[in-house]
Amino acid sequence: MNSKWRVLVILVIICVALLAPNTTNVLDELQLMQTIGFDAGDDDDVIGTVGIISYSADKNYQTTTLSAPSDSARHHRIRMDSMTSHPLHAGKLTGILFGADLSERGIFDTLDTYYRDPKVAARAYLAVVDGEAKELLENKYPFQQEEIGYLNRLINHNINRGNLPRTNMHLFMRAFYEKGKDPFLPLLVYTDEYIRIQGLALFKGDKWVDQLNLEQAFFFKLLTDDYETGGLIELPIDENGEQAVLKELRSGKSFSFNIKQQQPSIDIHVRVKARLSEYSGKHLTEGRLKEITAYSEKEMTKRLQKLLNDLQKKKLDPIGFGDQVIHRGPMDIKEWEEIYPEMALNATVSVKIIESGVSQ
Structure with a gap:
């Protein structure tokens, strides 16, 4: 009797499995969104452009773009679905771009839709385009095959080996919600031949308000990340025009907060270990190497101090000094915003x- 019941239960399970709806996503029945860009349209509309990968039954694929205006990112997704022969799927979405006009107007309403979508990875990259995101995605670049996937590799390479600080959708949104820290994103430019990183776009709230070039981004990264094996900086090392190039950096930092003093201040100390890869002088002796080290310290301190002072004058705090001060207490965001422009950094x-x- 027990064996009969056991057989009956097994048969029921098999029938349920066979009759249940199959929701498996087959690659050649999907169009995978890999990169999406948004630009400002008329009035409050946005123009969305999707970079899509379509797979065929023989596992080959092709990339294409679709573009349409809409009054929101959610409605844009519906418009895009109405233009395709297969469902659009966001599971492979690796990046979201924002054109210059939309970035200056504000990106939160557009971004929030994707931030709340569980199919979109929180580590997806975000970037501002100095121009139109639509044009960047639709252009064909002779030296960069498959530009849609190239963007992800470009940003990751410059984070891991270059002067770009770590950034993604999760980190941007965390800075957006935190009190005492302003968000930032990579800034891209494009020509008819290539796409490149121009520097960093600095935000106040969800609006793009300023930017740093790649040299400034090098010093900015010293304050936000620790270099482990990347980075490159060219420095003048004396009044005779000689130059030295430092690369393959390892760095660390420490902040000392003196907020309760009559003149509040923050002392910032950065430690750098680097390889001297190029030197324009004739001979590199042990004595000359010590002079290069001293000149490098002086020049890097000067440039780092200038960056801090410039950010302070513009009342921007993308490094997050305010966030650290507020968490230490007792100080709220209003008090921090009052003392930050006048304090000593x-x-x-x-x-x-x-x-x-060295190559000389």
């Missing part, structure tokens, strides 16, 4: 050249 940089495989 004191930067020092110490440099150690650990290798000098």
